[in-house]
Amino acid sequence: MKKYVRLNDLGYVSRGRSQHRPRNAPHLYDGKYPFIQTADITKSDLYITSYSQTYTEAGLSQSRLWDAGTLCIANAGVNTGDNAILGFKACFPDSVIGFIADKSKCNVLFVKYYLDVIKPQIKSITMGATQDNLSVSKLLTFDIPNVSLEIQNKIAGILSAYDDLIENNNRRIALLENMAEELYREWFVRFRFPGWREAEFEKGIPKGWELQRVDSLGKIITGKTPLTSNEKYYLGNIHFIKTPDMHGNMFIYETEEKLTEDGLKSQPSQILPKNAISVSCIGTGGITSITTQRCCTNQQINSIVLKNENDLEWAFYTVKGLKETIYAFGSTGTTMTNLSKGKFSGLKFICVPKYLRDEYHMLTCPMFKEIQRLTQINNMLAKTKNALLPRLISGKLAVEDLAVQLPPSMHPKIA
CATH class of the missing domain: 1.20.58 (Methane Monooxygenase Hydroxylase; Chain G, domain 1)
Structure with a gap:
């Protein structure tokens, strides 16, 4: 028996389809057929159980409906190599590769876990001039252990x-x-x-409640990246927070990069304590999370060190609720948000007693x-x-x- 096989020896492998141009034509969307995108894969753990977009009949006609149990592999951009298993029938575009396991030869979970192991190698061979891209032919160059x-x-x-x-x-x-x-x-x-039934209201809000600036909550700190050329600053155990570390996390317990004590101390004015509220203000704006240790962030994030830690829960949802305001005030005329520390500090919210x-x-x-x-x-x-x-x-x-x-x-x- 061969020690290794390729993915297409274990089942059917093909890219998804989304053939209509332009791809954002309104008549393709908001129907009854789930449409999975690479971000949906990345935020899933084992199975894809949710989605942010759907296809209409017109969308389905230029795509394909894949069965539940299909392994979806992101093949483009920063999500390249991320994978998860469909929990329902769905369509996906050509930025996703689908694998349908031959159940007489393999367990799709085994294949999924093996791809997780070799994800660093997958990413290393897909780096291109503009963005990572994993073709089916590249994926089929990887050996998979041929175990029973x-x-x-x-x-x-x-x-x-x-x-x-x-x-x-x-x-x-x-x-x-x-x-x-x-x-x-x-x-x-x-x-x-x-x-509330006994409260007086003025201009639509309870009397005594007033507009305040974000910097009234506490000290605002904008992050900064320690010198990347200094090896002594990295590979420690101190969180260095970037926006991707915050996605889907109320509390940040893991970061992709970590700093040493020297790395943290190289940015003394950017050091954050536990229970600071961090908000992404450049790129994807308005993502909000809470720190869990002494740490720092990169320059895309503004953080609030609260005057009163008993305000943590209320302040978290108050700041999280400013997401649309951050988009509006940080608009650059493109899809990227860019909100300065000064503008962030001056954002207004309704402060309650x-x-x-x-x-x-x-x-x-x-x-x-x-x-x-x-x-x-x-x-x-x-x-x-x-x-x-x-x-x-x-x-x-x-x-x-x-x-x-x-x-x-x-x-x-x-x-």
Whole structure:
């Protein structure tokens, strides 16, 4: 038996289709057929369960409907190599490669996890003059271990057990986030706060509530990138936050790049404490997250070091709600937002009385702490899975040995 095979030996491989020009023609969209894009793949963990766009019948006619279970692989731009499995029938464009597994030869989860292992190699051969691009022919140059279906199923079962735990925690995080945000909207957007029936209103807002500037919340700090040519500044354990680290994360527990103590101290006026609120203001504007350790950000991010940490939960949603304002004030005439520190500091919001902010803090602080706890658990699970992944795939760690290394609560059911 051959030790390695190519992806097309294990199933059907083809690029997606989106043949209409122009691609943004309105009649193609807002129908009933899910249309998956590379960003939908990137934000998914194991399965694609949501989407941001749909096709009409006209859109479908110039594309193709792929079955649930199709492995979607992003093949263009910064998302190149990211992959996830369709949880429903959907279309996708030619910036996505689809793989339909031959179930008699492979487990699609095994293939997905193997592509995760070799993603750095995939990205290294796709770097072009303008943007990364992974063609089908390039993808088919990679060898895939030709192990038995039984072993594939066992490896997939072990690794997917971690993903199942992570996904379960993500659902709990989403529920808590929704509860806290809905309470914020009820009290501070719809003005149905405790005692609202007796409140007086002036110009559409409760009397005593007033417009204030963002810098009234605390000190505004704009990030700066430490000198990249100095090797002593990088590969440490201190967060260096960039906008991609913030996407989908209320709390930042992991960053792609990390600094040493020397790297952090090289930017003394940019050092942020725990519980600073960071907001992307250049590029994709309005992404909002909370720091979890002493850290710093790049220059695309402005952060608020709060005067009163009891305002954290209320201030987080207040600043997050300024996203459209950030777009408007940071408009450059192109698709990119560019909001200076001065403009960000001067953005206005409705400040509510301290007693209501304190009440909101008492109700939502436990929710935020539980979100933090679950996020930390997920990071631990992801690190453990990522450490096991290459060892299991390569055969350096035998499947039979793994159950001994896992805590009893984490023992997966092996297929």
